[in-house]
Amino acid sequence: MKFLAAAFALAALILPAAAEAPFAKDRIAWNKPAEPFHIIGPVYYVGTAGLSVHLIKTRQGLILIDQGLPESVPLIEANIQKLSFKLGDVKLLLAGHAHFDHVGGLAQLQKDTGARIVASAADKPFLEAGRITFGPSAPIPFTPVKVDCVIGDGEALSFGGVTLTAHLTPGHTPGNLSWTMKIVENGEPHLVLFAGSLSTGGNPIAGTPTYPSITQDYRKSFAKLKSLSADILLTEHQDIAGEIDKSQRRKMGAPNPFIAPEALPAYVAASERDFETALAKEKRAP
Numbered sequence: 001m002k003f004l005a006a007a008f009a010l011a012a013l014i015l016p017a018a019a020e021a022p023f024a025k026d027r028i029a030w031n032k033p034a035e036p037f038h039i040i041g042p043v044y045y046v047g048t049a050g051l052s053v054h055l056i057k058t059r060q061g062l063i064l065i066d067q068g069l070p071e072s073v074p075l076i077e078a079n080i081q082k083l084s085f086k087l088g089d090v091k092l093l094l095a096g097h098a099h100f101d102h103v104g105g106l107a108q109l110q111k112d113t114g115a116r117i118v119a120s121a122a123d124k125p126f127l128e129a130g131r132i133t134f135g136p137s138a139p140i141p142f143t144p145v146k147v148d149c150v151i152g153d154g155e156a157l158s159f160g161g162v163t164l165t166a167h168l169t170p171g172h173t174p175g176n177l178s179w180t181m182k183i184v185e186n187g188e189p190h191l192v193l194f195a196g197s198l199s200t201g202g203n204p205i206a207g208t209p210t211y212p213s214i215t216q217d218y219r220k221s222f223a224k225l226k227s228l229s230a231d232i233l234l235t236e237h238q239d240i241a242g243e244i245d246k247s248q249r250r251k252m253g254a255p256n257p258f259i260a261p262e263a264l265p266a267y268v269a270a271s272e273r274d275f276e277t278a279l280a281k282e283k284r285a286p
């Protein structure tokens with residue numbers, strides 16, 4: 001009893017601090033469960049309510065783009081299986097960027113599937129150290145992984161009859177990655193963009209910036225994404241592209257709402273506006 005009383009007293013001391021941990025409320029909201037769904041062609045959604053995990057079916061197995069939080073893994077694995085896919089068929093794990101909410105589940109998913117990890121050279125050191133060294137995500141470590149394959153800007157990753165082209169879109173992190181994939185649906189060609197995060201995400205961008213070229217990097221990334229004529233936009237936080245909303249509309253018989261050529265220019269314009277506003281505000285700050 002004495003031990004129990006001591007344990008409760010200790011818990012009372014620890015719990016309020018834990019509740020105030022960075023991103024504690026976001027993690028709970030992001031990690032609410034979501035049903036998996038088909039997007040278009042070989043592309044499916046197997047993420048949580050807040051964090052996208054995109055699955056691509058190929059002749060040689062499955063590719064997963066992003067892996068959510070550590071606590072997302074059971075939900076992601078259940079979603080893969082709900083679509084009648086096997087965990088052992090996951091062969092490639094593509095890391096979007098080295099923040100705990102997108103690669104926190106990477107180590108466990110690799111352990112459970114035996115898949116190989118693909119990432120950019122600039123984010124590789126953070127993935128292998130298990131933490132990013134700057135920005136608001138810095139206090140939140142994740143299990144480190146070994147990157148098996150480094151992909152560069154403009155390089156193609158061909159696997160099982162599918163080709164994904166990597167686009168470095170730095171800013172949010174130095175190695176933030178986006179991917180494009182051509183598909184044909186009902187005889188019509190489409191370009192799917194798996195867009196890397198574009199938000200400032202609390203990164204310091206002026207004065208003492210997060211890293212020296214961050215401002216130029218964000219602006220180059222906006223320009224690069226504007227030059228892509230992707231008509232299907234998918235984002236690392238699903239609500240930005242409205243993926244769950246679109247899957248609901250589709251159930252009601254709408255023509256595939258994921259085909260939306262206006263979505264990418266609107267997303268880039270809004271991100272650019274937010275970035276320039278944040279930069280101006282930081283410059284004004286004492």
Ligand SMILES: [Zn+2]
Pocket residue numbers: 097099172197201
């Ligand atoms: Zn991020």
